[in-house]
Amino acid sequence: MDAHRGGGGRAGGRPVGGSGGASAPGGARGRGARTGGAGPRLRAATGGGDPTPARPGGGAGPRRRPAARPPRVGRTRGARRGRPAGTRHSGRGGVTAPAVAVVDQVRDLLARDGQALSPAAVAGALRRAGRPVGDTFVLAVHDVLQRDVVGAGPLEPLLRTPGATDVLVNGPDAVYLDRGAGLELTDVRFPDEAAVRRLAQRLAAVGGRRLDDATPHVDLRLPDGTRLHAVLAPVARPGTVVSLRVPRAQVFTLAELVAAGSVPAAGADLLRRIVERRLAFLVSGGTGSGKTTLLNALLSLVDPAERIVLVEDASELRPEHPHVVGLEARPPNLEGAGEVTVRTLVRQALRMRPDRLVLGEARGAEVTDLLAAMNTGHEGGCATIHANSAADVPSRVEALALATGMSQAAVHSQLASALDLVVHVGRGADGRRRVQEIGQVVRRDGRVEVRPAYVFETDRVRAVDPGAGPAPARVLVP
Ligand SMILES: Nc1ncnc2c1ncn2[C@@H]1O[C@H](COP(=O)(O)OP(=O)(O)O)[C@@H](O)[C@H]1O
Ligand SMILES: [Mg+2]
Numbered sequence: 001m002d003a004h005r006g007g008g009g010r011a012g013g014r015p016v017g018g019s020g021g022a023s024a025p026g027g028a029r030g031r032g033a034r035t036g037g038a039g040p041r042l043r044a045a046t047g048g049g050d051p052t053p054a055r056p057g058g059g060a061g062p063r064r065r066p067a068a069r070p071p072r073v074g075r076t077r078g079a080r081r082g083r084p085a086g087t088r089h090s091g092r093g094g095v096t097a098p099a100v101a102v103v104d105q106v107r108d109l110l111a112r113d114g115q116a117l118s119p120a121a122v123a124g125a126l127r128r129a130g131r132p133v134g135d136t137f138v139l140a141v142h143d144v145l146q147r148d149v150v151g152a153g154p155l156e157p158l159l160r161t162p163g164a165t166d167v168l169v170n171g172p173d174a175v176y177l178d179r180g181a182g183l184e185l186t187d188v189r190f191p192d193e194a195a196v197r198r199l200a201q202r203l204a205a206v207g208g209r210r211l212d213d214a215t216p217h218v219d220l221r222l223p224d225g226t227r228l229h230a231v232l233a234p235v236a237r238p239g240t241v242v243s244l245r246v247p248r249a250q251v252f253t254l255a256e257l258v259a260a261g262s263v264p265a266a267g268a269d270l271l272r273r274i275v276e277r278r279l280a281f282l283v284s285g286g287t288g289s290g291k292t293t294l295l296n297a298l299l300s301l302v303d304p305a306e307r308i309v310l311v312e313d314a315s316e317l318r319p320e321h322p323h324v325v326g327l328e329a330r331p332p333n334l335e336g337a338g339e340v341t342v343r344t345l346v347r348q349a350l351r352m353r354p355d356r357l358v359l360g361e362a363r364g365a366e367v368t369d370l371l372a373a374m375n376t377g378h379e380g381g382c383a384t385i386h387a388n389s390a391a392d393v394p395s396r397v398e399a400l401a402l403a404t405g406m407s408q409a410a411v412h413s414q415l416a417s418a419l420d421l422v423v424h425v426g427r428g429a430d431g432r433r434r435v436q437e438i439g440q441v442v443r444r445d446g447r448v449e450v451r452p453a454y455v456f457e458t459d460r461v462r463a464v465d466p467g468a469g470p471a472p473a474r475v476l477v478p
Contacts, residue, residue, distance in 0.1 A: 098141045105129050106141055117145055152226075153199050154188050155244065159226070164246050165288060171239020172196050178288070182431035193233060196240040200230040203242075220331070221314050245288070251318055254297045262290065263435045266461040270438060270454055271423065273476050275301045278380035280418055282362070284387040284396075285425035290433035291384035292316050292360065294425055298382075299324075302356055306380075309349045312360030313342050325352065342366045346373065359383035367400040371411075374418035381418075390424040390439030394448045415448045416441065421476075422450045438476070 109125040110117065119135075122142045126133055152159055155175070158167045163179040170176070172190035176183045190196045200218075204211035207220035207228060216232040225247030233239045254271060257263045263271065274281055275298050283291045283298075299319035302308060310317050310326045317326070327349060332339040342359070346369040349357055359370050362383045374381040387396045394415060401411040422439040439450035454476070455462045 098137060102126075102129075102131065103141055103145065107145060110145075117142065152203065152244065154190065155199075155242075158186060158188060159244065159246055166246065167242075167244040169196060169199075169240070169242040169244075171233065171237075171241070174238070180431065180433075193239045196242065197232060200232065200240050200242050203228050204230060225314075227314070247316070251320070252293055252297050253300060253320070257294070257297055257435075261458070262433055264456055264459050264461055267435055267438075267454070267456045270461065270476050271298060271435070272301055274298070274421060274423070274438075275380075276303075277476075279420040280374050280379065280381050281421040281423055282382065282393060282419065283384045283423050283425060284390055284393050285384075286388060286427070287386065289427055290425045291386075293433075294423065294435065295358070295360075295382065295384055299356070299358065302380075306355035307353060308356045308358060309352050309354035310358045310360060311342060311345045311349050311366075313363075314360075317358065317360055325354075343369055346370060349373075350378065354378065355380065357381045361385070362397070362400065364400060365404045367397055368404050368406055368414075371397075371401070371414040371418045375414055387424075390422040390437050390450045390452065393422045393439070393450050409446065412443075412446060412448045416443045419448075421453070 106122055106125045106129065109128060110121055119138055119142045122145065123138045126138060126141065152167075155167050155169070158164060158175070158177045161177060161179050164177060165180065166176075166178040166183075168176040168178075168183070169190075172193050172195060175186050175188040175190075177186050178184070190199070201211045203222065204218045204220070207218070207222050209215075209218045209220055211218045211230060211232065213232065216235045217230065219227075219229045221227055227245035227247075229243040229245075231241050233241075252260070252262075254263065254268050258265055258268050283295050285291045296317050296319055299308060299317065300321055302319070302321055304322050306323065308319065308321055308324045310319075310324060311329075312326065313329045315326055315328045327345040329342045329345060330338065330340040342364065343366040346357070346359060346366050350373055357370070357373055357378050358381070359366060360383070362370060362385045367383075367385075370381060370383055385393060385396055387393045394412070397415055398408060398411050401414075402408065406414075419441050421441065422437075423435060424437045424439060425433060426436045427433050435456050437452050437456060438454040440453040442449050442451050452464045455464055
């Protein structure tokens with residue numbers, strides 16, 4: 001969880017005031033662990049006890065996302081709240097970052113004495129190290145160390161496991177990891193329920209939210225992009241339940257998806273044609289099935305002459321394309337002000353002359369704005385949507401749109417003229433993510449249905465006559 005770390009903060013390190021100050025076994029103490037090292041970095045500095053992290057295998061880290069990020073809209077996610085003024089390291093007006101060597105020295109001194117982290121302890125350690133310095137510098141060093149300990153404690157090594165996508169904590173005794181092959185029970189344990197609760201509350205606070213008995217659940221993005229969902233016990237059983245979704249570490253090209261066995265080669269040609277022909281499509285699938293990843297790969301194929309405008313709840317898409325503009329929604333602040341909804345942004349996007357309007361995920365009222373846009377000359381629009389099968393997509397869209405007061409007939413007629421295809425992704429019994437089907441939108445008795453047009457098998461694609469409408473997705477025939 002250090003993607004956000006800037007300045008001179010060392011990425012690897014030993015705990016401060018943690019479990020006896022022992023260095024993590026085989027841990028990468030080196031600098032630059034942020035670029036993919038798999039070694040454990042932090043122990044449960046404030047989680048209490050001495051949890052035993054599962055040792056993920058070493059090996060090269062996943063390919064990081066490209067450095068270029070689409071511009072954000074009015075988002076200052078990086079700035080954490082509640083920290084003393086003048087201790088920021090990155091950004092304008094910040095304090096010069098303290099030298100890595102100084103921070104290391106202070107960390108070691110505090111760890112040796114088993115001292116809890118506080119500005120006073122940092123000042124004392126600096127004095128003992130023969131470096132009397134001013135308050136601002138003390139706070140700056142404190143801040144770097146603080147960043148080490150506001151991580152995910154015993155979950156850090158799991159979050160850094162190559163390929164990790166989800167870390168799920170079900171109370172103190174069950175921590176699961178998903179690194180692409182389904183859920184694996186790890187041997188990470190918390191000393192007790194209170195430790196899980198503390199961790200959940202600390203992470204929520206990092207994300208600027210309260211988590212307590214009055215509001216026992218949170219859903220937010222941490223500064224480094226990790227998605228946190230947590231529900232406190234006793235609302236959740238068997239204890240406080242924490243679900244962490246690791247931000248996308250891997251960007252796949254379509255060719256890489258083919259190489260990984262997620263798309264049969266013949267399927268890649270069909271997908272490419274969807275983009276080239278500027279068809280309107282939805283990528284459907286369950287949570288974590290690879291919808292965003294596929295959409296990202298497809299957007300990277302968009303003609304470089306086109307202008308892509310992305311609207312997202314939480315910025316995830318990073319297409320490799322020269323002309324991308326991103327708009328990201330913003331939740332209200334602690335006082336309930338300043339919210340910018342996805343719906344608003346879809347409407348804004350239409351005025352930004354998009355050649356491609358992309359909605360990262362259709363999961364609310366914005367679906368009606370997307371449909372309206374696609375019906376008013378915005379070709380090549382696309383989005384992901386949560387659905388169990390391609391055939392379920394119309395009823396999912398219907399459910400989302402009816403909630404905004406649209407009539408069923410209107411939803412179906414809009415859908416029929418707006419949408420060409422649905423690309424469904426899913427995970428097989430082996431946990432592998434694959435494109436499973438291209439469904440075609442057909443109209444029947446005033447209602448829209450999505451019928452299979454191409455079924456993707458492990459190494460081939462089977463064309464299916466969808467019955468009504470144009471024969472096997474005529475739109476895709478070469
Ligand atoms: N075909 C694939 N092979 C391996 N990993 C994948 C594949 N597609 C997605 N992933 C990984 O799975 C995780 C979830 O993918 P994502 O595209 O965000 O899913 P969704 O949008 O459906 O929730 C990401 O970490 C991503 O890197
Ligand atoms: Mg997604």
